Amino acid sequence: MEKISVFDIFKIGIGPSSSHTVGPWRAAQSFLRNFQLEHKLEEIKTLKITLFGSLAKTGVGHGTDKALVLGLSGCDLETFPVVEIESLWQKVRDTKKLTLLDKHTVSFEISKSIIFDLETVRFEHANTMDFSIETKAGISYQLTYLSLGGGFIVNTSSDEYEPEKQDIPYPVNKAADMLSWHVKENKNIVEISLANELEWRSKTEVNKSLDHLWTTMQQSIFDGCHASGLLPGGLKVQRRASGINQQLLSKSSYKSLQEWLVLLKNQNRDMATVTSWVSCFALAVNEQNASFGRIVTAPTNGSAGVIPAVMIYLQCFTENVEKSQLREFLLVAGEVGSIFKKGSTISAAAGGCQAEIGVSSAMAAAALTHCLGGNTRQVLMAAEIAMEHHLGLTCDPIGGLVQIPCIERNAMGAIKAITASQLALYSDPEKAIVSLDDVVATMWQTAQDMQTKYKETSEGGLAIQVRFTEC
Ligand code: SF4
Structure with a gap:
């Protein structure tokens, strides 16, 4: 029985799409959080994201690349001033550098670091994202995320991403x-x-x-x-x-x-x-x-x-x-x-x-x-x-x-x-x-x-x- 709060359904976010903007933004932040459980941000040499399915086909129009950059930068979905989105994006595009979670700067050429893969068919979900890091020591770290709509995301290698909620008195599935x-x-x-x-x-x-x-x-x-x-x-x-x-x-x-x-x-x-x-x-x-x-x-x-x-x-x-x-x-x-x-x-x-x-x-x-x-x-x-x-x-x-x-x-x-x-x-x-x-x-x-x-x-x-x- 899935436990969904009203605050999972209603989330404060930024347009234009919950699956193609809010989901990728949250996934980028989750990916870096997970990486930090085992490593330090400073170990990162390169970072790449590959988008599949609908994310690849309509991601540009939906601002998926911008959302990923904002998420990786550590910007808060609820509070980041929307008037600053364009300038942050342009800065990353022009300098080809991105400061991860506002702490560690890496080379990041947007067109090479965010790949819209229009060819590969992934069967997990229509909105699939692969995140990968290469550390300075040559270690590869990779996670796959699905963007399920409404800003909901799943890390396919872990059931633990969303902390298990306490049992409720009136479970409702139907x-x-x-x-x-x-x-x-x-x-x-x-x-x-x-x-x-x-x-x-x-x-x-x-x-x-x-x-x-x-x-x-x-x-x-x-x-x-x-x-x-x-x-x-x-x-x-x-x-x-x-x-x-x-x-x-x-x-x-x-x-x-x-x-x-x-x-x-x-x-x-x-x-x-x-x-x-x-x-x-x-x-x-x-x-x-x-x-x-x-x-x-x-x-x-x-x-x-x-x-x-x-x-x-x-x-x-x-x-x-x-x-x-x-x-x-x-x-x-x-x-x-x-x-x-x-x-x-x-x-x-x-x-x-x-x-x-x-x-x-x-x-x-x-x-x-x-x-x-x-x-x-x-x-x-x-x-x-x-x-x-x-x-x-x-x-x-x-x-x-x-x-x-x-x-x-x-x-x-x-x-x-x-x-x-x-x-x-x-x-x-x-x-x-x-x-x-x-x-x-x-x-x-x-x-x-x-x-x-x-x-x-x-x-x-x-x-x-x-x-x-x-x-
Ligand atoms: S489901 Fe498709 S057509 Fe309908 S509002 Fe969303 S993007 Fe537009």
């Missing part, structure tokens, strides 16, 4: 387990999820970390709604969130995020206005993500806009929302995300876009349903409805950039989440024909049947229909 705990213990999803989290950290820590996640999400929406120009990467995609924000707010003025939130709460609530705002919020986050901005994986970077868009909709476009409900939103969403991770995948390289936008939409639908008063069965039903209408969605980013179709897909995922929630709230789950576990299993089967070219390779779909070569 939606059926959740329902069974609900019936046996008369607890809802928040109570079950919180009881599990409290085995790993105190209530104060849980609340503080949940609030920090929401603050980071809110900031990414706000920043995205106030940034203009072209996105990086050469596709010349124009940012749109700030224009929509301006048009919707007309001449209203504000000086801070807090004043902006007050304006949002006073907006019209007709369908056109609400859907425009929800789309704007989702675009804002993913435009930030595409620009190497700071976002929260939810459950991935490519789908990072869905949950914040639905949360801010809940906060500003529904009545009397307490801070505690926003925490509960994240707990429910995290629990549903972990059911998908355990029963299927949250990696586009393994399951296509249904694994990213589909899962985030299901997470948001469930959480919104809980916060709007739905019972546990309706919450699970909302997740099922949202995923049911993303099944088979392929991953085909043009030029390997997380921009088209990715950014708009977040708006679609958010709107579908709200619709799924409404449907569940007006339905009797006892009469539902498809269960959440049915849809999780179907998603996994569909992932197996999906051709590799539709799984984050940029070798199928829009990525070949609209020709653009970035990587």
